Amino acid sequence: CRRxxxxxxxxxxxxxxxxxxxxxxxxxxxxxxxxxxxxxxxxKYNVPVQMSCHPExxxxxxxxxxxxxxxxxxNDAEKVVVVIMDKEHHPVERFVFEISxxxxxxxxxxxPLLIRNDTLLxxxxxxxxxxxxKISVCDAVLNNNPPGCSFTVLVHxxxxxxxxxEKVQVIKDFPWIVAxxxxxxxxxxxxxxxxxxxxxxxxxxxxxxxxxxxx
Amino acid sequence: MDELxxxxxxxxxxxxxxxxxxxxxxxxxxxxxxxxxQMLFHYLDHKRKExxxxxxxxxxxxxxxxxxxxTSHKVSVVREEQLEDVKxxxxxxxxxxxxxVQKALLKDSGPLYSxxxxxVKDNLKNCSKYSAIRCATxxxxxxxxxxxxxxxxxxxxxxxxxxxxxxxxxxxxxxKPSAKPAKGIMGMFANKSTPKNQxxxxxxxxxxxxxxxxxxxxxxxxxxxxxxxxNFFGSQPAKKPEKNVKEEEAAQSSSTAAEKQRRSPQPEQxxxxxxxxxxxxxxxxxxxxxKRIEDSDSEEDKMxxxxxxxxxxxxxxxxxxxxxxxxxxxxxTREASPSPKKEVEAVTHSxxxxxxxxxxxxxxxxKSRTFVDEEGCIVTxxxxxxxxxxxxxxxxxxxxxALRDPFKASSSKDDEKKxxxxxxxxxxxxxxxxxxMGFFQKK
Numbered sequence: 044c045r046r047x048x049x050x051x052x053x054x055x056x057x058x059x060x061x062x063x064x065x066x067x068x069x070x071x072x073x074x075x076x077x078x079x080x081x082x083x084x085x086x087k088y089n090v091p092v093q094m095s096c097h098p099e100x101x102x103x104x105x106x107x108x109x110x111x112x113x114x115x116x117x118n119d120a121e122k123v124v125v126v127i128m129d130k131e132h133h134p135v136e137r138f139v140f141e142i143s144x145x146x147x148x149x150x151x152x153x154x155p156l157l158i159r160n161d162t163l164l165x166x167x168x169x170x171x172x173x174x175x176x177k178i179s180v181c182d183a184v185l186n187n188n189p190p191g192c193s194f195t196v197l198v199h200x201x202x203x204x205x206x207x208x209e210k211v212q213v214i215k216d217f218p219w220i221v222a223x224x225x226x227x228x229x230x231x232x233x234x235x236x237x238x239x240x241x242x243x244x245x246x247x248x249x250x251x252x253x254x255x256x257x258x
Numbered sequence: 259m260d261e262l263x264x265x266x267x268x269x270x271x272x273x274x275x276x277x278x279x280x281x282x283x284x285x286x287x288x289x290x291x292x293x294x295x296q297m298l299f300h301y302l303d304h305k306r307k308e309x310x311x312x313x314x315x316x317x318x319x320x321x322x323x324x325x326x327x328x329t330s331h332k333v334s335v336v337r338e339e340q341l342e343d344v345k346x347x348x349x350x351x352x353x354x355x356x357x358x359v360q361k362a363l364l365k366d367s368g369p370l371y372s373x374x375x376x377x378v379k380d381n382l383k384n385c386s387k388y389s390a391i392r393c394a395t396x397x398x399x400x401x402x403x404x405x406x407x408x409x410x411x412x413x414x415x416x417x418x419x420x421x422x423x424x425x426x427x428x429x430x431x432x433x434k435p436s437a438k439p440a441k442g443i444m445g446m447f448a449n450k451s452t453p454k455n456q457x458x459x460x461x462x463x464x465x466x467x468x469x470x471x472x473x474x475x476x477x478x479x480x481x482x483x484x485x486x487x488x489n490f491f492g493s494q495p496a497k498k499p500e501k502n503v504k505e506e507e508a509a510q511s512s513s514t515a516a517e518k519q520r521r522s523p524q525p526e527q528x529x530x531x532x533x534x535x536x537x538x539x540x541x542x543x544x545x546x547x548x549k550r551i552e553d554s555d556s557e558e559d560k561m562x563x564x565x566x567x568x569x570x571x572x573x574x575x576x577x578x579x580x581x582x583x584x585x586x587x588x589x590x591t592r593e594a595s596p597s598p599k600k601e602v603e604a605v606t607h608s609x610x611x612x613x614x615x616x617x618x619x620x621x622x623x624x625k626s627r628t629f630v631d632e633e634g635c636i637v638t639x640x641x642x643x644x645x646x647x648x649x650x651x652x653x654x655x656x657x658x659x660a661l662r663d664p665f666k667a668s669s670s671k672d673d674e675k676k677x678x679x680x681x682x683x684x685x686x687x688x689x690x691x692x693x694x695m696g697f698f699q700k701k
Contacts, residue, residue: 072365073365079365084366084368089375090368090371090372090375091366091367091368091371091372092368093366093368096638098628098636098638169376172372172375172376173376175372176277176369176372176373177275179362179364179368179369179372180275180276180277180360180361180362180364180369181362182362182363183275183360183361183362183363184275218695220695
């Protein structure tokens with residue numbers, strides 16, 4: 044067994060951030076947070092996904108993930124949550140991505156060729172595809188949202204928040220603030236697990252917390 | 259067939275929330291596709307009678323379609339609500355059957371493709387084992403033959419794009435349907451295997467019209483897509499005959515086996531993909547799909563090794579810009595050899611020496627420019643620009659915006675939130691997000 048190198052951690056963080064970007068766009072599409080007209084079919088992991096064309100929205104999501112990436116690299120990010128809120132800014136749904144990275148890599152990856160290990164990567168790609176598919180059909184298990192919803196992204200970190208605030212303010216004019224209690228906790232949530240994946244380089248779980256009474 | 263299958267399907271649909279397509283079912287249970295279709299039909303029927311769960315279904319409809327005097331064969335996957343509509347529009351219906359059953363109401367057809375993707379990939383060598391389309395001469399080429407074919411086909415590069423369809427990957431689709439002349443009159447209509455849709459899409463095989471429990475009411479997906487599709491047909495008077503195509507339908511003026519347009523026209527770079535399909539012996543649809551997936555996988559692997567990239571592939575990535583070679587796109591070359599989509603890019607680039615030893619290449623990149631027009635709307639336009647890039651350049655930059663279609667964010671979009679965003683954007687393009695922390699930041 045060996046520890047992952049910095050380069051490998053960075054690679055894993057890249058993979059996860061790419062995935063999260065696609066996942067966020069897809070959640071916005073499937074849960075109808077924005078009208079479907081702004082979305083366009085694109086390809087990721089060899090399957091069609093819906094991505095938004097709106098430049099501001101895209102920039103916002105990219106900036107968000109740009110800040111999240113260093114946290115993931117250091118394995119400081121425990122959860123990344125996409126919260127959908129109603130008009131009064133009370134959360135109605137929370138898509139929680141719990142992420143963890145194994146500290147040690149198993150023996151078969153002893154050589155530093157992890158980056159080019161195609162079997163591993165295509166396996167991870169397959170698992171991520173399954174996540175994407177699951178998100179696409181999640182409205183079978185969720186109730187409809189009220190109109191006029193907005194969204195935000197929260198990151199739960201493992202360490203003390205203040206220390207991480209400095210890490211996170213990497214982009215000027217894109218500040219992060221400590222989240223309100225009301226955004227973080229939902230009243231009477233219903234828990235709906237969506238998907239879990241385990242691979243050598245990352246473990247991820249996706250579940251949805253849904254408010255019982257949405258309207 | 260015993261009744262156990264009903265429970266199986268029930269488990270997949272209700273407990274696992276899966277989308278069950280007939281192809282996935284056939285590969286999972288190891289049964290013939292027609293059996294799978296019938297099973298799905300019976301299941302749907304059964305459940306509807308019980309009126310228990312809320313189920314949705316999609317159907318595949320294939321038949322003759324007349325548009326402006328041009329007859330073509332159209333295959334589409336439609337939602338249940340649109341089934342009758344679509345059936346009414348067809349002049350002759352060759353086949354209708356259940357395509358998939360699921361609990362969720364699908365907003366678009368993307369997941370249907372994803373469902374089958376992994377199932378087919380796992381069974382790549384024999385994914386046509388349960389299929390109804392057969393052709394004895396459709397045999398994958400050996401790697402030697404493959405290489406020879408590639409070498410031969412490279413020099414006579416892209417053909418002139420006289421048929422410039424409004425849509426992107428469809429030029430190729432014009433190719434063929436090779437069909438086996440089956441028995442009698444059914445042979446005329448049956449077994450029209452159609453080339454794969456852009457990304458080794460799906461079926462498009464027209465099934466043998468048999469005892470299939472004719473289910474009705476597919477929903478026609480491509481309501482809007484039918485138009486661009488028809489444009490395409492309109493501009494296609496003559497079909498290029500494929501090499502070993504056995505054309506049965508002499509009667510038809512334009513023998514395009516339509517594509518079931520499940521997706522909106524993919525960006526140009528996908529054209530490369532489609533070239534791979536019309537191999538000379540595209541009788542067996544799944545088989546050529548085999549090849550495509552195989553090819554694309556091996557291409558990806560190669561590219562990964564070459565460029566030291568990860569899962570993120572150099573091209574059809576959602577956040578990347580369109581990359582097309584300087585020469586006219588390869589889509590016109592359909593000399594029946596699976597020209598790999600990415601190799602085309604890599605190979606046809608012109609090399610430029612560079613002082614620091616990296617290989618610099620030029621490529622035409624589809625870049626989008628966002629600007630505010632007179633009316634205060636944000637307009638995004640795409641245009642090709644030539645840029646040089648280095649092979650080792652890291653193209654994973656978070657700030658890329660690959661906006662494909664000119665997106666006019668006019669205020670006709672009635673989302674209030676969006677219009678608010680736009681007005682603030684047009685007023686003040688510099689800031690990303692109005693935030694209260696801005697007040698505290700300047701110290």
